[in-house]
Each structure stands twice: as C-alpha cells, then as structure tokens.
Amino acid sequence: MGAHRNTLRVHFDTDDLARTRVLHTPDPLWETLLSLHRLQGVAGQPVFGGWRSRVRRRLDRSAGMLLTLAPPRGYSVDFLTPGAGAADLETGLDTVLSTPRSVLAADLTELAASRRLPSWAPSLAAGEVEVLRELGDALRRYFSVAVEPFWPAIVSQARADRVRRGEIVLDGGVEALLSTLHHQARWRSPVLEIDYPVDQDLRLGGRGLLLVPSLFCWQSPVTLLDAGRQPVLVYPIDRRPGWFAGASSARSAIALLGRTRAAVLAAICARPLVSTTELAAELGISPAGASQHATVLRDSGLIVTDRAGGTARHRPTAFGSTLLTVSAS
Structure with missing residues (x-):
C-alpha cells in the first residue's frame, strides 16, 4: 500500500454548489497573512525573491509580532483572517x-501547542486594549510596506484569473470550476479533495464556499482551521514575471535556472503535457535528471504537473511561459 497522503476534504451538500462563488478581488488580510508566510521562507525564489529583498529592507521591529502569529509552516492564528471580502484593510x-476574547484565547492556545509564545501572548489572549492596538499598528505598517505598493498588480492579476474562471463556469458549470481549481485538487462529487499539510474536513452544510484568489498563496489552496467560521478556500493565481518591479526581474530569474533547466522549461512550453520520459529523450538526459529539473521548476512556480495513469505530464504556468519569452527577448 502507498503512503498516506494528507488531504483537505471539502464536503458539499445539495445547496452548496449554487452558493459557491469567486471573490471579485483579493482580500487584504489574506494577502497580508500569506505574504508573511512567503517572507519567511525561500520557496519560489524566482517569483518572490525580489519582493522579499525589497520588503525585508523596509520592515521595522513591529513585524516581529506578526511573524510570531503567522509562522511559515504549521498553524497561523485564524483571527488574522476573520472572513473574506473586506473592501479595504x-x-x-x-x-x-x-x-471576542474567547476566540483570541482559543487561537493562541492552538498556536502554543506547536511553539513557545512570547511574553505578550497572554495579554493578547485576554484582549487587552494596549496589545490589540499594537497588533493593529503592526498590521498597518506591514501592509504599507509588503502589500499596498503592489496592490494594483495583485488586483489586476486576480481579475484576469476571475475572468478565466468565469469562462470555465459558463462552459462546464461549478463542478468544472472545482475540478480545475488547482492541480492538487480533485473533484469527487460531492467532495473536493486537495493535497494538504494535514488531514482536515470542511463541511459546508449549505453555507456555500467562497473562493478567494491570492497572489501570495503558494503551492496549495488553504482554508481556516475552525470549520465554524465562514467557509473560504484561498487559491493561488498565476503571476506575471516582474509583478513587483517590472520585467527586468524576469531576466534575472531566468539566469538562476541554468542552461539545462532553462532547456527543460523551454521544452515544456513548446509541448504542454509532455511526459518526464519524453522530456528526457528530447533533451538527452536521464529520466531521473528530467524529473529532478521538473521538480525544481514546479517548486519555483514555473510549471505544474498533472498525473494520470501513472504518468507525470508537465505544463507551464503563465509565469513560466512569460518568463521564458521575456528572457529570450
């Protein structure tokens, strides 16, 4: 038997498909939370590397509270993203x-189960006014540095994604939207399954599902731990190269790939859904080498891999296609 795969299972009732919708724009708090995750890691360097360097130079000490509440792996407190669809920060x-204090305490207790919290955490759990004011100020300062300067680009790319999703719904209905939401998502009516860091069940119970596009969401859609809150699923959108600072950054990113890996990306762009075996034969490298290069490209957000019948087939993301084009120009 194969190894157990952790899965998020979203359970739909009869009315939930009709009540599923795509948010018209990214949510400021979700982008703030997920950008904190991206800031603390190194994954997706071609996509986020320039942004990380710029933001890290501009942060002040107040960001420390946020980095504690939103660690790069594992649980982040749900109260930082209480819903979705806020018009502004x-x-x-x-x-x-x-x-409510009960929610603050419950979320911080959950966070404390996996890490040691600083001395201000009990005051926050108790809802003390002064520490809540510090949290609000920290969120405003961080947003002004890490998210707000790039907001027009974020919104533009999210709206382009929304148009594409709308066409999918018109052609195939909501079930087609769910089955194509992400390469790690599988629609097995009435359940949407997604590869996830932990096993989790989200039962919609007639509330419907709000799909939230996100530029900072990475690798897999995410949701809240508390199933009693508004059911949301935040999913990653394709990103244009140089989304944070213009196309010049794309030329720098392609230089990071190296000649062979760039050739692998070019082959995938030329033949979408090419298999790993076909890549190896075309480029004169071993299947193991082709698989390794594809893994790096996938982890960098340049390709996605679909698996069917035991065969891995690769296709470029919009970022990967445009990155290669810009680099060649």
Whole structure:
C-alpha cells in the first residue's frame, strides 16, 4: 500500500454548489497573512525573491509580532483572517480588533501547542486594549510596506484569473470550476479533495464556499482551521514575471535556472503535457535528471504537473511561459 497522503476534504451538500462563488478581488488580510508566510521562507525564489529583498529592507521591529502569529509552516492564528471580502484593510482590521476574547484565547492556545509564545501572548489572549492596538499598528505598517505598493498588480492579476474562471463556469458549470481549481485538487462529487499539510474536513452544510484568489498563496489552496467560521478556500493565481518591479526581474530569474533547466522549461512550453520520459529523450538526459529539473521548476512556480495513469505530464504556468519569452527577448 502507498503512503498516506494528507488531504483537505471539502464536503458539499445539495445547496452548496449554487452558493459557491469567486471573490471579485483579493482580500487584504489574506494577502497580508500569506505574504508573511512567503517572507519567511525561500520557496519560489524566482517569483518572490525580489519582493522579499525589497520588503525585508523596509520592515521595522513591529513585524516581529506578526511573524510570531503567522509562522511559515504549521498553524497561523485564524483571527488574522476573520472572513473574506473586506473592501479595504481598515474594514478588515475593525473585525480583527473586535475578535471576542474567547476566540483570541482559543487561537493562541492552538498556536502554543506547536511553539513557545512570547511574553505578550497572554495579554493578547485576554484582549487587552494596549496589545490589540499594537497588533493593529503592526498590521498597518506591514501592509504599507509588503502589500499596498503592489496592490494594483495583485488586483489586476486576480481579475484576469476571475475572468478565466468565469469562462470555465459558463462552459462546464461549478463542478468544472472545482475540478480545475488547482492541480492538487480533485473533484469527487460531492467532495473536493486537495493535497494538504494535514488531514482536515470542511463541511459546508449549505453555507456555500467562497473562493478567494491570492497572489501570495503558494503551492496549495488553504482554508481556516475552525470549520465554524465562514467557509473560504484561498487559491493561488498565476503571476506575471516582474509583478513587483517590472520585467527586468524576469531576466534575472531566468539566469538562476541554468542552461539545462532553462532547456527543460523551454521544452515544456513548446509541448504542454509532455511526459518526464519524453522530456528526457528530447533533451538527452536521464529520466531521473528530467524529473529532478521538473521538480525544481514546479517548486519555483514555473510549471505544474498533472498525473494520470501513472504518468507525470508537465505544463507551464503563465509565469513560466512569460518568463521564458521575456528572457529570450
């Protein structure tokens, strides 16, 4: 038997498909949370490397509280993303800073189960006004440095994704939307299954599902741990090269790939859904080498891999296609 694969299972009732919708724009608090995750790691360097360097130079000490509440792996407190669809950061912050004490305490207890928390955590769990004010100020400062300067680019790419999703719904309905949401998502009516860091079940119970596009979401869609809150699924969108600073960064990114890996990317762009075996034969490298290069490209957000019948087939993301084009120009 194969190894157990952790899975997020979203259970749909009869009314949930009709109540599933795609948010018209990214949510400021979700982008803030997920950008904190991206800031603390090194994954997706061609996509986020330039952004990381720029943001890290500009952060002040107040970001330390946020980095504690939103570690790069494992649980992040749900109260930082109380819902989705806030018109602006301040609207979302009003909700965050009005979080009931019982919810603050429960979320911080969950976080403390996997890491040691600093001395201010009990005061935050108790809802003390001063520490809540510090949290609000930290979120505003971080957003102004890490998210707000790039917001027009984020919104533009999310709206392009929404148009594409809308066409899928018109052609095949909501079930087609769910089955094509992400390469790690599998629609097995009435359950949407997604490869996930932990086993988790989200039962919609007639509430419907809000799909939230995100530029900072990486590798896999994410949701809240607390199934009693608004059911949301935040999913990654394709990103244009140089989304944070213009196309010049794309030329720098392609230089990081190296000649062979760039050739692998070019072959995948030329023949979408090419198999690993076909890649190896075309480029004169071993199947193991082709698989290794494909893994690096996939982890960098340049390709996605679909598996069917035991065969891995690769296709470029919009980022990968455009990156290669810009680099060749």
